[in-house]
Amino acid sequence: MKERIYLASPHMSEEGYEQSYVKEAFETNWVAPLGPNVTNFEQELATYVGVNSTSALSSGTAAIHLGLKALGVEAGDVVFCSTLTFSASCNPILYLGATPVFIDSDAKTWNMCPKALKLAFEAAEKNNQIPKAVVVVNLYGQSADMDPIIELCEQYQVPILEDAAESLGATYKGRMSGTIGDIGIYSFNGNKIITTSGGGMLVSNNEAYTKKATFWATQSREAERHYEHKEIGFNYRMSNVVAGIGRGQLKVLNERIAKKKEIYETYQEAFKEIEEIEMMNICDFGQSNYWLSVMTLKETSKVKPLDIMLALEAENIESRPVWKPMHLQPIFKQYPFFTVSENIPVSEDYFNRGVCLPSDTKMTTEQQNHIIELIKKLF
Numbered sequence: 179m180k181e182r183i184y185l186a187s188p189h190m191s192e193e194g195y196e197q198s199y200v201k202e203a204f205e206t207n208w209v210a211p212l213g214p215n216v217t218n219f220e221q222e223l224a225t226y227v228g229v230n231s232t233s234a235l236s237s238g239t240a241a242i243h244l245g246l247k248a249l250g251v252e253a254g255d256v257v258f259c260s261t262l263t264f265s266a267s268c269n270p271i272l273y274l275g276a277t278p279v280f281i282d283s284d285a286k287t288w289n290m291c292p293k294a295l296k297l298a299f300e301a302a303e304k305n306n307q308i309p310k311a312v313v314v315v316n317l318y319g320q321s322a323d324m325d326p327i328i329e330l331c332e333q334y335q336v337p338i339l340e341d342a343a344e345s346l347g348a349t350y351k352g353r354m355s356g357t358i359g360d361i362g363i364y365s366f367n368g369n370k371i372i373t374t375s376g377g378g379m380l381v382s383n384n385e386a387y388t389k390k391a392t393f394w395a396t397q398s399r400e401a402e403r404h405y406e407h408k409e410i411g412f413n414y415r416m417s418n419v420v421a422g423i424g425r426g427q428l429k430v431l432n433e434r435i436a437k438k439k440e441i442y443e444t445y446q447e448a449f450k451e452i453e454e455i456e457m458m459n460i461c462d463f464g465q466s467n468y469w470l471s472v473m474t475l476k477e478t479s480k481v482k483p484l485d486i487m488l489a490l491e492a493e494n495i496e497s498r499p500v501w502k503p504m505h506l507q508p509i510f511k512q513y514p515f516f517t518v519s520e521n522i523p524v525s526e527d528y529f530n531r532g533v534c535l536p537s538d539t540k541m542t543t544e545q546q547n548h549i550i551e552l553i554k555k556l557f
């Protein structure tokens with residue numbers, strides 16, 4: 179069996195930065211929760227993205243959960259959310275007993291369509307159900323077109339939670355993805371652009387939000403000698419060992435982005451000559467971090483996404499479909515969905531025609547060329 183090529187897998191620094199921070203944690207016995215790596219990771223990430231305050235948590239999902247809670251989402255509320263995403267973007271809406279309303283994608287950005295968002299707001303106004311928050315996802319490393327989304331949210335005075343789990347290091351009009359909404363979140367899950375094995379970060383320019391998140395994440399323990407609790411608590415804090423991995427990974431984030439971009443551009447160049455293939459559009463309003471290279475096949479193509487996935491799988495190469503939209507998921511399909519498409523919604527169309535290609539930063543040029551040849555042979 180050939181060595182497996184992954185979609186995206188953990189890639190530790192050649193220098194061993196991660197291990198030295200972890201070693202330090204062991205040597206100082208800061209193995210138990212919290213400790214200097216957590217504080218330093220929070221500060222270093224805050225500096226990297228240019229934000230006032232951060233809260234290191236056990237996962238991106240936990241960060242979304244506490245972020246929505248900080249924005250005041252409660253049982254019975256409504257929360258708008260991009261439909262083309264991973265379920266972790268909207269599961270926390272249900273944790274809080276609120277109702278999700280899904281918004282279709284824009285064909286150019288793949289992210290929340292401002293026109294569909296407008297429709298959703300107009301309907302919400304009519305029903306007297308203005309949402310408590312809007313979860314805007316930045317898919318596959320690219321920011322949503324934030325300006326028109328912000329304009330609408332300001333008009334209705336609704337805060338934005340930016341799900342930047344996939345877009346750490348990307349920019350939108352010179353600002354870091356994840357720092358544009360009222361609250362942003364990042365994920366350090368194993369397949370993300372940098373990883374801590376598992377972890378997340380909540381960021382905001384409003385310190386009240388991050389402080390509250392840290393408080394809730396440590397069991398809502400009041401500042402008393404004994405254990406005093408006035409609010410419900412969670413065990414969501416990042417550990418000091420895990421934060422050490424994060425500190426090391428942050429040092430190679432720019433290198434990883436450069437490599438991801440090279441991978442995307444190599445696919446783009448190689449598939450130029452194949453009429454049926456289109457690479458995911460990269461917008462000129464910012465820099466993507468190119469987390470995953472994604473292609474779509476034209477409707478008329480005889481080769482279908484499954485043909486590509488099977489051809490790669492036969493050679494032990496991982497690829498996968500585009501996220502299945504949330505409004506099509508059995509668990510979420512009962513909730514409202516807004517689109518401006520007259521025929522098939524953009525998100526469904528991309529789900530049907532898309533393939534996420536191997537985008538592992540440890541992939542060699544030879545391996546990528548092999549993948550390209552395998553795909554080209556199908557046409």
Ligand SMILES: *Cc1c(COP(=O)(O)O)cnc(C)c1O
Pocket residue numbers: 236237238239240263264266267315341343344364365366367376377378
């Ligand atoms: C990975 C991911 C999350 C969840 O992050 P975890 O750290 O795995 O909990 C949320 N939203 C999106 C868009 C993601 O890709």
